Amino acid sequence: MGFAPFSTPYDWSRLAAAKKTAARHPDGMIDLSIGSPVDAVPDSVRRALADAANDPNAYGYPVTRGTESLRAEIVGWFLRARGVDLTALHAGVIPTQGSKEAVSLMASLLGLGEGDVVVQPRVSYPTYEIGTQLAGASALKVDVADFESWVNVPGVRMIWVNSPSNPTGEVLDAEQLRGIVAAARRIGAVVVSDECYALMDWRGEGGNGCSATPCILSPEVCGGSANGLLCLYSLSKQSNMAGYRTALIAGDDDLLAPMLNVRKQIGQIISGPCQAAMVAGLRDMEAVATQRNRYRRRLETLVRGLRAAGYDAAMPQGALYVWVRSKSGDCWTDIDDLANLGIIVSPGEFYGDPAYLRVSSTASDEAIRTAATRLGA
The missing domain is CATH 3.40.640.10 (Type I PLP-dependent aspartate aminotransferase-like (Major domain))
Incomplete structure (x- = not known):
């Protein structure tokens, strides 16, 4: 077992410029890119x-x-x-x-x-x-x-x-x-x-x-x-x-x-x-059920916000992300547009389709509601 060289477009530093733009939003940046949990451990x-x-x-x-x-x-x-x-x-x-x-x-x-x-x-x-x-x-x-x-x-x-x-x-x-x-x-x-x-x-x-x-x-x-x-x-x-x-x-x-x-x-x-x-x-399946319900509500809120912004968004069958086609046809163009709203999402290019965006529900309830409000404004 040895390690051969690898290459990948999966590099979060590529979002650095968009994050700088989003951070200038008067009400702050909302990061819906990386799927890292934000809720308390049971x-x-x-x-x-x-x-x-x-x-x-x-x-x-x-x-x-x-x-x-x-x-x-x-x-x-x-x-x-x-x-x-x-x-x-x-x-x-x-x-x-x-x-x-x-x-x-x-x-x-x-x-x-x-x-x-x-x-x-x-x-x-x-x-x-x-x-x-x-x-x-x-x-x-x-x-x-x-x-x-x-x-x-x-x-x-x-x-x-x-x-x-x-x-x-x-x-x-x-x-x-x-x-x-x-x-x-x-x-x-x-x-x-x-x-x-x-x-x-x-x-x-x-x-x-x-x-x-x-x-x-x-x-x-x-x-x-x-x-x-x-x-x-x-x-x-x-x-x-x-x-x-x-x-x-x-x-x-x-x-x-x-x-x-x-x-x-x-x-x-x-x-x-x-x-x-x-x-x-x-x-502790009770704690799992509580967390599951949080994510369902957050995904439903994100879908409503994305639809209000003109995206053809739908509730996923499973997992924690809304996978949605970019309005421009290019994920990076949409990422720049969303950064002006103070919102950061993942480029579909990371996952194999540069025409899409991945929007994560792993953010607080308040952040999700605020993001949906900005999207619908």
Whole structure:
């Protein structure tokens, strides 16, 4: 495993000029670009972190594979929140230092390299491609659900799925996921499903914190076997724990076992107190439901504001962003226009389509309301 050179347009410094313009707005800048949580960490999580501050797993080296209580809670969470019985699937679990390191290292940890092809959504989170480049493999950007677009391509070894999608909010149904899994298994490729926004599904009223978003490990999708399948999840959005770096991989234990060995050697370990906090975050579904409702309201407010400004905006199926076509046809032109209103959004170019904008709901209620007012003025 080595790191090959990479290149990407995903560079937040490219927004520096627009931010200078936005900062000159008399009522200040509202940043709706980076999807970083702004709300408080649940009390249950903070108490767990404090209580574990002097545990053996804190003053001593923490367990790479996760404490027994954490591993058991991950299994319990999948059953409660996703309807997935990891035990019945004989699936393994590994806690990770946030989901980004899992995404960026995935191709390398799977042993991919020159000549190998990684399939990913055409419009998607940039780190999928960066991780592929770091491994020395090649990215193929397609409509992943259209498996005929990649199943016969030589060298395909891995397929990225992201549902709900960052940035588009698209949700893949069980039938689409089942087709992807079957096609991947026919060619011996691994499916890695990034489901970090799984509990942010807006297609129904919901409200209990659980999601209608199908999981790659659901029996109706995987046929009762985790073979060749990995699922990623994070507590960053559901519990505002981005700074805790608490995430996980679950799935085919034959794939996870060698990853665990590498992680032990390079020290990719969640700190002991944060492992305890992760247990609390997975248990506290009431806090998840509260946060979910906040995001729904914020997205609805943003959609109204964008429509008032002349954008063809709609509520996403899932995730935390409004993905909307720019009025000018070029994301950077619209970014400059919005900066004059004191509003900063993400350029669609970062995600693969320069004709679009990504507008994040990860801002305070007041900031979201103010942004919507400015847009409609």
